[in-house]
Amino acid sequence: MKRFLLPLGLFxxxxxxxxxxxxxxxxxxxxxxxxxxxxxxxxxxxxxxxVMLKRDDLLGRVWLLNVWASWCGACxxxxxxxVAFSRRSKVPIYGLNYKDKRExxxxxxxxxxxxxxxxxxxxxxxxxxxxxxxxxxxxxxxDRAGVIRFKHIGPITPEVLRDxxxxxxxxxxx
Amino acid sequence: MLLLKRLWAMLAALLLPVLCIALLLTGxxxxxKEAPSVALNPEIEARMMGLAAELRCLVCQNQSIADSHSGxxxxxxxxxxxxxxxxxxxxxxxLYMTDRYGDFVLYRPPFKASTWLLWVGPxxxxxxxxxxxxxxxxxxxxxxxxxxxxxxPEEELPR
Amino acid sequence: xxxxxxxLLLLLALAVALVQGVFPLVGAHRGRADWxxxxxxxxxxxxxLVAMSFVLLTVSFVRHDFSxxxxxxxxxxxxxxxxxxxxxxxGHEGSLLLWVLMLCGWTVAVARFxxxxxxxxxxxILAVLGLLSVGFLLFTLTxxxxxxxLIPAAADGRDLNPLLQDPGMVIHPPMLxxxxxxxxxxxxxxxxxxxxxxxxxxWARWTRPWTAAAWIFLTFGIGLGSxxxxxxxxxxxxxFWDPVENASFMPWLVGTALIHSLAVTEKRGGFKVWTxxxxxxxxxxxxxxxxxVRSGVLSSVHSFATDPRRGLFILAFLVIVxxxxxxxxxxxxxSVGLGQRFGLLxxxxxxxxxxxxxxxxxxxxxxxTLYPLFLDAMGGGKIxxxxxxxxxxxxxxxxxxxxxxxxxxxxxxxQDEAGNLARRLRWALVFAIVxxxxxxxxxxxxxxxxxxxxxxxWWIVAAIGVDLVERLRPKPGMGGxxxxxxxxxxxxxxxxxxxHLGVAVFAFGxxxxxxxxxERDVKMGPDASTEIAGFxxxxxxxxxxxxxxxxxxxxxxxxxxxxxxxxxxxxxxxxYRIQNNPMTEAAVDSNPLRDLYISMGEQLPTGEWIVRVQHxxxxxxxxxxxxxMMLGGFLAASDRRYRVRQTRSAVMPAGSVAGGxx
Numbered sequence: 001m002k003r004f005l006l007p008l009g010l011f012x013x014x015x016x017x018x019x020x021x022x023x024x025x026x027x028x029x030x031x032x033x034x035x036x037x038x039x040x041x042x043x044x045x046x047x048x049x050x051v052m053l054k055r056d057d058l059l060g061r062v063w064l065l066n067v068w069a070s071w072c073g074a075c076x077x078x079x080x081x082x083v084a085f086s087r088r089s090k091v092p093i094y095g096l097n098y099k100d101k102r103e104x105x106x107x108x109x110x111x112x113x114x115x116x117x118x119x120x121x122x123x124x125x126x127x128x129x130x131x132x133x134x135x136x137x138x139x140x141x142x143d144r145a146g147v148i149r150f151k152h153i154g155p156i157t158p159e160v161l162r163d164x165x166x167x168x169x170x171x172x173x174x
Numbered sequence: 175m176l177l178l179k180r181l182w183a184m185l186a187a188l189l190l191p192v193l194c195i196a197l198l199l200t201g202x203x204x205x206x207k208e209a210p211s212v213a214l215n216p217e218i219e220a221r222m223m224g225l226a227a228e229l230r231c232l233v234c235q236n237q238s239i240a241d242s243h244s245g246x247x248x249x250x251x252x253x254x255x256x257x258x259x260x261x262x263x264x265x266x267x268x269l270y271m272t273d274r275y276g277d278f279v280l281y282r283p284p285f286k287a288s289t290w291l292l293w294v295g296p297x298x299x300x301x302x303x304x305x306x307x308x309x310x311x312x313x314x315x316x317x318x319x320x321x322x323x324x325x326x327p328e329e330e331l332p333r
Numbered sequence: 334x335x336x337x338x339x340x341l342l343l344l345l346a347l348a349v350a351l352v353q354g355v356f357p358l359v360g361a362h363r364g365r366a367d368w369x370x371x372x373x374x375x376x377x378x379x380x381x382l383v384a385m386s387f388v389l390l391t392v393s394f395v396r397h398d399f400s401x402x403x404x405x406x407x408x409x410x411x412x413x414x415x416x417x418x419x420x421x422x423x424g425h426e427g428s429l430l431l432w433v434l435m436l437c438g439w440t441v442a443v444a445r446f447x448x449x450x451x452x453x454x455x456x457x458i459l460a461v462l463g464l465l466s467v468g469f470l471l472f473t474l475t476x477x478x479x480x481x482x483l484i485p486a487a488a489d490g491r492d493l494n495p496l497l498q499d500p501g502m503v504i505h506p507p508m509l510x511x512x513x514x515x516x517x518x519x520x521x522x523x524x525x526x527x528x529x530x531x532x533x534x535x536w537a538r539w540t541r542p543w544t545a546a547a548w549i550f551l552t553f554g555i556g557l558g559s560x561x562x563x564x565x566x567x568x569x570x571x572x573f574w575d576p577v578e579n580a581s582f583m584p585w586l587v588g589t590a591l592i593h594s595l596a597v598t599e600k601r602g603g604f605k606v607w608t609x610x611x612x613x614x615x616x617x618x619x620x621x622x623x624x625x626v627r628s629g630v631l632s633s634v635h636s637f638a639t640d641p642r643r644g645l646f647i648l649a650f651l652v653i654v655x656x657x658x659x660x661x662x663x664x665x666x667x668s669v670g671l672g673q674r675f676g677l678l679x680x681x682x683x684x685x686x687x688x689x690x691x692x693x694x695x696x697x698x699x700x701x702t703l704y705p706l707f708l709d710a711m712g713g714g715k716i717x718x719x720x721x722x723x724x725x726x727x728x729x730x731x732x733x734x735x736x737x738x739x740x741x742x743x744x745x746x747x748q749d750e751a752g753n754l755a756r757r758l759r760w761a762l763v764f765a766i767v768x769x770x771x772x773x774x775x776x777x778x779x780x781x782x783x784x785x786x787x788x789x790x791w792w793i794v795a796a797i798g799v800d801l802v803e804r805l806r807p808k809p810g811m812g813g814x815x816x817x818x819x820x821x822x823x824x825x826x827x828x829x830x831x832x833h834l835g836v837a838v839f840a841f842g843x844x845x846x847x848x849x850x851x852e853r854d855v856k857m858g859p860d861a862s863t864e865i866a867g868f869x870x871x872x873x874x875x876x877x878x879x880x881x882x883x884x885x886x887x888x889x890x891x892x893x894x895x896x897x898x899x900x901x902x903x904x905x906x907x908x909y910r911i912q913n914n915p916m917t918e919a920a921v922d923s924n925p926l927r928d929l930y931i932s933m934g935e936q937l938p939t940g941e942w943i944v945r946v947q948h949x950x951x952x953x954x955x956x957x958x959x960x961x962m963m964l965g966g967f968l969a970a971s972d973r974r975y976r977v978r979q980t981r982s983a984v985m986p987a988g989s990v991a992g993g994x995x
Contacts, residue, residue, distance in 0.1 A: 004666045007610060008659035011617075015652050017703070020710040021630040022644045029232055029715055032276040099245060125249045132274040134232035134246055209861035209872075212854040212943055219854075230717045235632050236575060238719075241568045243917075243935065281719030283704075288713045292704045296697035296726045303689045311677055311685070322674040323602045325747075 031132050031151040038065075038142045039130040043120035046097050046105055053094075053120050055146065062172045064093040064165075065140040066116070066156075067128060069100045070108035072136040078155030079112050085161060086115035091169050095119035098128045098136055141165065143172045215259070222254045225267055228281045238281060336401050336480040339389035343430075343480075346382035346437075347470040349375050353463030357456035361529070369456035376444040376459050379466060380437035387434050390479055391421050400486030403427060403479040409492035409911050411882035419503040420493045425627055425637035426479035428506060432623070433469045435507075435514040436462065443518055443543070450539060457525035458518075465517055468650045476643045492882065492911035501561030509554030509581060513619040515547025516584060519591060520616035523609045524658060527665045532605045537598035538974070540612070544595060545970035548588045549963045555581050556959030567917030567932045569852070569947045571955065574723040577635035579702045580622030583695045587615040590691040592966075593684050601746060603672030603681055607688055610662060617655045618695070624651055630706055676748035683741040687734065694730040701726065728786075735789040735840060738833055739796035743803075757803070761795035768795075772841075776849050776950065786844035793837035797830050825972040832965025839958025845951035852948070854934065857888070858941040866948035868929060869893045873901075875942065883907045885918070888942065890931055892922055904944070906933045928952045 033039070038055055045051040066082060068075040086093055095116040097105040102121060109119070122128055131140065132151075141150040150168055152160060211219070226240035226247075233244040239251060250271075257267050271279050283289045314321075353375035360368025390403075394417045399405040407420045407427070422428040440462040447455045473479075496502075522540045526532045558581070563571040572578065591611040597604040624630075627637050628644025675681035701718045709715055743757060769787035773779035804826075805818050855863045862871035873889040885907040892900045902920035909916060919932040927950045934943035 004606075004663040007614075008656065008663055011655055011659055012652075014703075015648065015656075017707055017710050018624065018628075018630060018648055018651075021706045022628060022641055022648065024630070024706070024709050026630060026632040026705070026709075026715075027235060029276060029278045032273060125245070129246075129249060129253060129274060132276075134275070209855040209857045209863040209944075212856055228719070228721050230719065236573070237568075241570065243915075276715065278715045278717050281717050282721035283716050283718050288708060289704075289716065292700060292718065292722070295700050296693070296730060299696055300690070300693045300730060303693050304686070307685060307689055311682060314671070314674075315677065319674070322671050325673055 033132055033148050034151055036148060037146050038148050041127045043122055043127060046119035046121045059146045060144055062091055062143055064091060065096060066093055067096045067098050067133050067136055067138040069098045069136050070104040074155045075137045078137055081156050081158055082115040083113040092117040096127060097121050099125045141168055218255055218258045221258055225254055226251055229271060230279050230281050232275060335389050335393055339386045340480040342382045342386040343474055346379050349379045350463050350466040350470055353379060354460050354467050358460035361453045361456045369452055372456045372459035373444045376440045380441045383434050383437045387430055391418060394421055399490050400483055402481045402483040405483050405487040405490045407493050409490040412493055413881050416493055416498045422506050423493050423497050426477045429473050429477050430479055432510055435510045436466055439514055439518050454525055457528055458521045461521040461524045472646050476646055495909040495914050495916045499565045505557045505561050508550055508557055512547055512551025512554050515550055516588060516615045516619050518543040519612040523612035527661050532669050534599050534602050537595045541595045542970045544592055545966050548592055549966040551585050552959055552963050555585060556956055560956050567919045569930045574720050576631040576633045576702050577626050579698050580625045583698055584615050584618040586691050586695040587611055587618055590688045591615050593687055597681055597684050601673045601681060605669045606666045613658045620651050624648060678751060679748050680744040680746045683744050687737060690734040697726050697730055739792045742800055757799060761799050764795045765792035780848050783844050783848040790837045790841040793833055797834055823972055825969045828965045828969025831968055832962050835958050835961030835965055838954050838961055842951045842954025842958055846949050850949045852945060854943055854945050856941045857944045865946050870946050883909045888933060892929055902931050904931045904933050923953060925953050
């Protein structure tokens with residue numbers, strides 16, 4: 001009698017996994033870079049092409065890296081949240097202008113506001129690849145030692161800001 | 175006499191499909207004004223496509239980097255070309271990808287502690303099932319005749 | 334008005350389905366003939382109600398009723414009529430209604446063609462099908478109602494996904510669902526037999542044609558899906574081991590095992606436990622497939638828009654249906670007999686190995702499909718399992734099966750001996766090796782793995798040849814011509830040979846195309862030309878064309894060989910206006926020996942286009958293999974003994990019908 005219960009047993013195990021699976025998102029890809037040093041970069045600033053921004057310049061500070069582009073619709077959605085955040089927080093936000101045209105990027109900032117201390121210009125997406133960027137917008141939290149502590153894929157909403165980013169920033173700043 | 179006939183029949187059976195295929199496949203190669211290949215270096219291109227076919231495009235998520243037309247896929251293909259030109263090996267290139275995107279980017283799952291069940295499972299399943307089958311059948315040989323339905327007489331057995 | 338009416342009809346159908354599901358079942362248990370008699374009429378009534386509801390949904394699409402949310406999401410005023418109709422099943426809600434319609438259709442067919450079955454049995458079968466219907470109708474009405482209104486109505490619809498605007502889309506889902514849902518009949522037969530305790534050879538004979546029919550449709554649906562993806566998706570692939578493709582393939586594998594298992598149960602009374610379990614498994618996999626596609630647990634190119642509520646409902650439904658069936662199985666199976674005795678080397682044991690290999694292969698596909706989910710659920714991170722895995726694992730598991738296909742049909746029932754078999758097959762072995770090597774040599778190079786695959790294909794062909802020769806040989810006491818003897822061969826046996834031949838054709842095509850296909854990416858402007866595999870491609874012109882709901886750039890490419898023009902192909906790069914969706918429309922020149930496949934990539938700043946040309950030898954055999962398999966199934970199912978009415982007590986003496994029971 002017992003071996004005839006085997007199919008039922010196997011099925012129930014399968015069903016349990018499927019039930020857990022309902023709460024997961026198969027499309028979300030976690031970053032392998034969390035907990036590792038932020039990849040080095042050297043890029044021209046968006047507004048001033050003669051100035052080079054380097055990752056090492058930012059060591060010793062906690063900062064946010066926000067990947068954005070003028071052609072990205074979702075970036076428009078999160079932008080007011082970032083602008084408001086930049087006004088009330090001391091944490092600098094650096095933008096990575098990803099696969100964009102300089103004039104388009106600058107024009108976009110002019111039109112929608114500029115929350116960034118500065119923006120790096122990454123026209124061919126090389127820096128983006130190093131950071132494992134696959135969809136815009138993406139936001140990274142990088143600590144004083146230059147280690148990536150958190151990555152958010154998709155637009156920053158007030159909830160994400162309140163529940164995930166701000167507590168982490170507070171902890172890192174301390 | 176019969177043997178000869180049999181030999182002829184077999185020969186014909188062997189050659190007929192061969193003849194058909196041969197006839198239909200012949201065709202003179204033509205010379206033509208070549209449109210330039212997209213690839214600057216065909217050998218690197220071929221190797222790149224081979225690698226790219228096994229990498230998953232994260233934007234569309236259901237195509238390989240070789241097939242996808244998305245911007246990221248084009249960038250990554252270009253990146254692979256450059257890495258191959260620099261002399262990096264296949265393993266090094268895959269490592270480059272997984273460092274940035276995780277194991278998710280590999281269509282061929284790596285063989286590690288978390289995936290050994292995946293790779294070994296089917297084989298084990300098959301061997302195990304076969305073994306179980308043999309055991310069950312052997313056990314049945316030893317059962318008495320009353321465990322089974324009455325046998326149909328030999329003449330009535332279907333062929 | 335119309336959507337509300339459609340909704341009402343579904344509610345009525347639910348009520349009828351409830352009656353159909355409960356009364357005959359209880360009636361069979363209590364011996365109440367009047368309750369059992371409700372089975373057929375309620376089945377017919379339910380079908381009429383659901384069909385009318387489906388028609389009303391179609392009418393909403395045809396009439397551009399954008400006040401219906403589902404229509405607004407899947408159609409558009411510029412959408413041609415044919416695709417407006419196909420859009421009915423283009424999204425989750427509508428395709429679900431199609432599923433329910435198919436279920437009612439199969440139920441009606443069973444109700445109609447079951448006169449020779451005992452009433453109690455029929456009552457149980459129709460009741461089980463009715464209960465399944467209840468589940469699906471409940472799901473539709475509570476979470477996925479296609480008749481939900483959009484208020485205020487949309488000015489225009491969001492258009493049907495351009496990928497679905499293709500003739501293949503019109504028939505692929507209906508055929509696929511006919512297969513999926515068709516296995517519910519075998520399932521219902523199995524459940525009814527388990528409940529009633531009458532699992533025997535007669536039961537198997539009744540179940541076989543229904544299973545074969547479902548299998549034929551599923552084969553068609555899968556083959557069609559593959560062919561359609563090849564023509565429509567623009568990059569020349571035809572099977573991606575995408576989770577949804579796997580979801581359709583798994584029931585097919587188990588369904589094939591079921592057909593073979595039923596053969597043994599019918600002829601030798603054996604494998605009853607196996608057969609019943611396979612029948613439950615086949616339909617369970619259909620249900621699992623439904624879950625995977627609609628719940629969002631797996632990322633797939635086919636996934637419908639998801640909603641966790643839907644996933645939860647289907648999962649609950651899955652657990653109830655499959656859990657109850659497997660419980661019933663565990664309770665009843667121990668008392669089922671073993672059938673007739675057979676030896677270690679016999680047709681029965683070969684078929685048992687066949688079952689095992691098919692189920693294991695299905696298990697392998699299931700493992701690969703669900704492993705990313707397992708790992709993620711256990712916190713092990715995210716991985717991908719794609720074609721490199723499946724191609725390796727599946728081919729390795731199929732190889733022994735293909736080998737077995739040459740041996741099994743020639744083995745005797747009950748007991749055979751290895752020496753005899755080897756003697757009969759030795760020339761087949763030689764033929765297969767020679768043919769495989771020759772095939773490779775003729776293509777220009779012999780590749781080891783490919784030769785293995787080709788060997789297996791030719792091996793099956795050769796074994797069929799041996800089988801035919803043996804059967805058509807004049808026997809003592811039986812004169813007549815070869816034609817006369819051929820006429821006496823039972824259709825079921827011819828069907829088997831044809832179906833196996835289909836597998837060989839398929840395997841040959843796969844081995845050839847995967848090894849010898851070539852491609853080239855070139856930059857082309859007007860008058861540029863390129864060459865591949867002896868064929869010349871010359872771009873004559875590029876121009877803009879307007880379609881009913883898209884704008885396209887079309888290239889005119891002339892294909893020639895040895896100076897002789899063969900074809901004029903017109904690949905396109907389309908932008909569908911409403912959703913701004915780009916789409917590659919490939920142009921294919923097809924013949925049994927090779928396909929020439931051209932697709933346009935990106936446009937370069939110079940104005941030239943990147944064009945990919947591909948040469949795919951023998952790819953047509955992949956799909957003709959499927960067609961031949963279907964033909965085999967059809968022939969086997971048309972065997973006289975399924976159509977001749979028999980009472981339960983009649984015994985068919987061997988040798989009386991068509992020259993031998995087979």
